[in-house]
Amino acid sequence: MSGTLTGDVADERTLHDRAGRQANVNRYLLSDAQNVIVVDLLRNSSEAEELADHVEAGTRKLACIFITHGHPDHYLRLNVFHRRFPDVPVNVASAEIRDDIIGFSQWMESVGWPRGRAGHEVRSDDNPDGFDYPGVIQVLGQPVLKLPLAASSIKVRSDYASSECGHMTTLCIPEQRALLAFDLLYNGVHAWCGPGVDQQGIRKWIQILGEIEQETGKRGVDVLLRSWCRGRRKSGQQHEELSRNVH
Ligand SMILES: [Zn+2]
Numbered sequence: 001m002s003g004t005l006t007g008d009v010a011d012e013r014t015l016h017d018r019a020g021r022q023a024n025v026n027r028y029l030l031s032d033a034q035n036v037i038v039v040d041l042l043r044n045s046s047e048a049e050e051l052a053d054h055v056e057a058g059t060r061k062l063a064c065i066f067i068t069h070g071h072p073d074h075y076l077r078l079n080v081f082h083r084r085f086p087d088v089p090v091n092v093a094s095a096e097i098r099d100d101i102i103g104f105s106q107w108m109e110s111v112g113w114p115r116g117r118a119g120h121e122v123r124s125d126d127n128p129d130g131f132d133y134p135g136v137i138q139v140l141g142q143p144v145l146k147l148p149l150a151a152s153s154i155k156v157r158s159d160y161a162s163s164e165c166g167h168m169t170t171l172c173i174p175e176q177r178a179l180l181a182f183d184l185l186y187n188g189v190h191a192w193c194g195p196g197v198d199q200q201g202i203r204k205w206i207q208i209l210g211e212i213e214q215e216t217g218k219r220g221v222d223v224l225l226r227s228w229c230r231g232r233r234k235s236g237q238q239h240e241e242l243s244r245n246v247h
Contacts, residue, residue, distance in 0.1 A: 026040070027039060027040040027041060027042060027051065028040065028180060029055075030145070030147065030154065030171075030173070031060050031147065032060075032147040032148065032149035032150045033060075033149055034059075034060055034061060034148070034149055035060055035061050035062075035063040035147050035148050035149065036055065036058065036060040036061070036062055036063060037062075037063050037064050037065075037066055037145060037147065037154075038051070038055060038062065038064075038065050038066070038081070039066045039067075039068065039171070039180070040066070040067060040068055040074040040075070040182070041065070041067070041074065041075060041076065041077045041078055041080070041081055042073065042076070042077050043072050043073045043076040043077060044077070045077055045080055045118070045119075047077075048077030048080040048081060049080055049084075051081075052080060052081060052084040052085070055085075056084070062085050062088045063088070063147060063148065064088060064089045064090070064091055064145070065078070065081055065082075065085070065088055065089070065090045065091070066090075066091050066092070066145060067090070067091070067092050067097070067101065067137070068092075068093075068097075068168065068169040068170075068171075068182045068183075069097055069100065069164075069165040069166075069167060069168045069169060069182065069183065070097055070099075070100025070101040070103065070104045070165060070166065070167070071104065071165055071183065072104060072105075072108065074182075074183075075101050076120050077120065078090060078120070078131065078133075078136070078137075079119040079120045079131045080119075082131075082136055089138055090136050090137050090138065091137070091138055091139070091140050091145075092137055092138075092139055092140070092169070093139070093140055093143065093156050093157075093158035093169045094139060094158045094167060095139050096158075096166065096167045097139075097158065097167045097169065098133070098134070098137045098139060100165065100166050100167055101133055101137065102122055102133045102134065105120065105121065105122045105131075105133065106122055108121075109121050109122065119131065123135075140156060143155065143156040143157065143158070144156055145171065151175070152174060152175060154171050154172070154173050155171065155172040155173075155174070156169060156170075156171060157169065157170050157171075157172070158170075160184070160204075160208055161204040161207070161208065162200075162201055162204060163184065163197070163201050163202075163204045163205035163208055164183045164184060164191070164192055164197060164201070164205060165183060165196070166196075168182065168183065168184055169182065170182060170184065179212070179215075179216055181212060184205070184208055184209070184212065185209075185212070191205075
């Protein structure tokens with residue numbers, strides 16, 4: 001499934017979301033007239049291959065792959081994309097997010113998830129065919145993503161307190177009045193409060209939602225996008241849902 005947000009597209013920059021089937025998690029394609037940035041990948045390899053086919057068949061050049069945070073439904077199929085587009089940079093906002101990705105992958109291996117090797121395990125002496133996360137993932141030098149033909153940069157923020165994940169990134173596209181909040185905002189599914197999200201994390205998360213509400217109100221953001229979504233929902237509803245999980 002894909003959709004286009006037109007908004008105030010001053011420079012032909014468009015924003016597409018493509019929902020995965022297995023995990024129902026969105027990845028986004030940010031593009032100008034000739035270039036595209038893929039934001040987040042999938043955990044299902046055939047869906048990642050389909051997305052790579054879609055990008056390859058398009059007229060736009062893949063400028064970079066950007067991963068928002070270290071949860072596997074957002075980065076696991078980096079191995080597919082890096083194999084399909086070996087010269088395209090893979091970026092994250094901070095060294096902590098790169099560490100989260102490596103740490104989560106190592107934890108997955110330690111608990112045998114998934115069974116057998118699937119190409120996304122961390123490369124090591126024991127597994128030289130694993131994925132070279134430290135060698136492939138580059139930390140952005142500045143908190144911006146640039147599309148070569150776009151008039152302005154996409155603002156990258158990654159200084160949030162630990163909440164849904166240890167470290168999270170959001171993207172703001174000012175001229176489209178859009179904030180991509182990824183897993184800070186959920187819609188149509190309940191917010192993740194399982195392993196990795198403790199009581200303090202939930203409290204911080206509620207605080208961050210309040211900040212997002214305030215900020216988006218101040219800046220006049222009228223498009224809020226998230227990774228897990230169907231339709232649109234005010235963050236206030238998620239606020240209440242999270243509050244029920246604080247004891
Ligand atoms: Zn997440």
